[in-house]
Amino acid sequence: MAIAEALSTLKQALPKSVELVAVSKTKPLADLQEAYAAGQRHFGENKIQEMTQKWEALPKDIFWHMIGHVQTNKVKYMAPYVHLVHGIDRLKLLKEVNKQAHKNNRSIDCLLQMHIAQEDTKFGLDATELEEIIELYKAGHFPHIRLRGLMGMATFTSDEAQIRSEFAVLKNHFDTYKNEIEAFDTLSMGMSGDYPLAIEMGSTLIRVGSKIFGARNY
Secondary structure, three states: OOHHHHHHHHHHOOOOOOEEEEEOOOOOHHHHHHHHHOOOOEEEEOOHHHHHHHHHHOOOOOEEEEOOOOOHHHHHHHOOOOOEEEEEOOHHHHHHHHHHHHHOOOOEEEEEEEOOOOOOOOOOEOHHHHHHHHHHHHOOOOOOEEEEEEEEOOOOOOOHHHHHHHHHHHHHHHHHHHOOOOOOOEEEEEEOOOHHHHHHOOOOEEEEOHHHHOOOOO
């Protein structure tokens, strides 16, 4: 299926309240240009170097989402342009994003990544770390950060009840802090394999790659 057709089919099935981020990591510029021509403006990358090269080459009205694990020493390369950092999984990283945002005279939107899966390979904050960061944020420690919400990845499993319960944990934390932080409006959960369930559980943003661009080339 052509990229434009896949995008159209996917978007027609999505509620208006859900933002679609097209996961374009490892994909060539031509694929992104095809998606762009079909009206897609939000793209997700997991490597800062690759995202920066694409940012330089493609139209400037694209919103770039950093969806991968972020190395602190690479933050400076995306700070001038990144739209939303999904994976803030440690305090040190948030401090660095705040510092680089200040240097670029801008405020950077971020999501705090919670560890909700029963897999050690996934990154993320536990409930205590999440609360500590949010308290620091509310006390004004990160003036160049705008906390927009939470992100989490469920366990890679066919057990729907488990996925549902993991998403429920994230949604509960999101609802708690939504009342405390004005800009808290984004709950990023759900990928190609589990996004219908994520939407059902309250997701406002999904990250979909293979259903748009086909299998990934590594």
